[in-house]
Amino acid sequence: MTDDTETSQTSLYEHSAYYKGIIKRSLRYLDTGYPLHFTGPSGIGKTTLALHIAKQRKRPVMLINGNKDLSTEDFIGAFTGYKRRKLKDNYVRSVHKIEENVTESWSDGRLLEAVKKGYTLVYDEFTRSKPEINNIFLPILEEKILPLYGTKQKRSFIKVHPDFSVIFTSNPVEYAGVYKTQDALLDRMVTLTLGSLEKEAEITAVINKTEIEREKAQAIVEFMMKIRKLCHTSQDFQGPSLRASIMIAELAKRYDIPINGSNEEFNQLCFDITWFPLQACMEDKHKQRAKRQLVQECKKITLG
Numbered sequence: 001m002t003d004d005t006e007t008s009q010t011s012l013y014e015h016s017a018y019y020k021g022i023i024k025r026s027l028r029y030l031d032t033g034y035p036l037h038f039t040g041p042s043g044i045g046k047t048t049l050a051l052h053i054a055k056q057r058k059r060p061v062m063l064i065n066g067n068k069d070l071s072t073e074d075f076i077g078a079f080t081g082y083k084r085r086k087l088k089d090n091y092v093r094s095v096h097k098i099e100e101n102v103t104e105s106w107s108d109g110r111l112l113e114a115v116k117k118g119y120t121l122v123y124d125e126f127t128r129s130k131p132e133i134n135n136i137f138l139p140i141l142e143e144k145i146l147p148l149y150g151t152k153q154k155r156s157f158i159k160v161h162p163d164f165s166v167i168f169t170s171n172p173v174e175y176a177g178v179y180k181t182q183d184a185l186l187d188r189m190v191t192l193t194l195g196s197l198e199k200e201a202e203i204t205a206v207i208n209k210t211e212i213e214r215e216k217a218q219a220i221v222e223f224m225m226k227i228r229k230l231c232h233t234s235q236d237f238q239g240p241s242l243r244a245s246i247m248i249a250e251l252a253k254r255y256d257i258p259i260n261g262s263n264e265e266f267n268q269l270c271f272d273i274t275w276f277p278l279q280a281c282m283e284d285k286h287k288q289r290a291k292r293q294l295v296q297e298c299k300k301i302t303l304g
Helices: 003-014 017-033 045-054 072-078 111-116 137-142 199-210 214-228 243-253 264-279 284-299
Strands: 036-039 061-065 077-089 097-108 118-123 145-147 157-159 165-170 190-193
Touching: 003 017, 003 137, 017 036, 017 045, 017 190, 036 045, 045 061, 045 118, 045 165, 061 097, 061 111, 072 077, 072 111, 097 111, 111 145, 111 157, 137 145, 137 165, 199 214, 199 243, 214 264, 214 284, 243 264, 264 284
Parallel strands: 036 165, 036 190, 061 118, 118 165
Antiparallel strands: 077 097, 145 157
């Protein structure tokens, strides 16, 4: 993240009672030794919040992104080759002594580095990694040790640094590319479910990110909140996220598009950005009616 982005996010967290409460509780859980887990719909700022909290601990921060190809070697490390050292001794002219040593070269994995040095680890979208890979966190969280599976190191495990902590983030199970997490792992973390931002917090986030005027940010957020109410399913899909509000504000400002429902460009902008995520939270029988309501709500915006 850039310095400007970090500053704007800090401002959002400082002025939102919702976030201030989450941050305060989260730091308490981490300082007591409990891992943290943020879950919720895509686009609500789980990763940004996790990184912000991690930095408050005044320890080095490491980010690992979950994916299906992540392996034990990525976490622990692997042998990277061999080092050869050859020493030729000609101290006595008639005597030749040659000494040769060959050692294996090892490169620590990112998790091993974090555990050894006491980093705060942010494991982003960890449910995109295969569950069997994530099993490595069970002894870390329970016995405070990291087993060195498959290595030739003399020790079979290392102790977890007392300052090490981990923040997990995940999307709901219904999302594509997401694996169901083992109950044993979830049972060892404090899970906080993040929902959509409060109105004032979302307005602040849009202003901080795009530097758009407050009345325009408010009009966009109020429109977005009405659109989200069109969702009919019981799944965790909540329709257009905070990102959608930011995208509308950013494009409108950049291309000087009036925040006004009577403007055709603005109408098309609202539809392009919100219709696809809106479809994901409703059954087919509701889509035509929702499309009409989406267009109507956009046209009600009357700012210049």
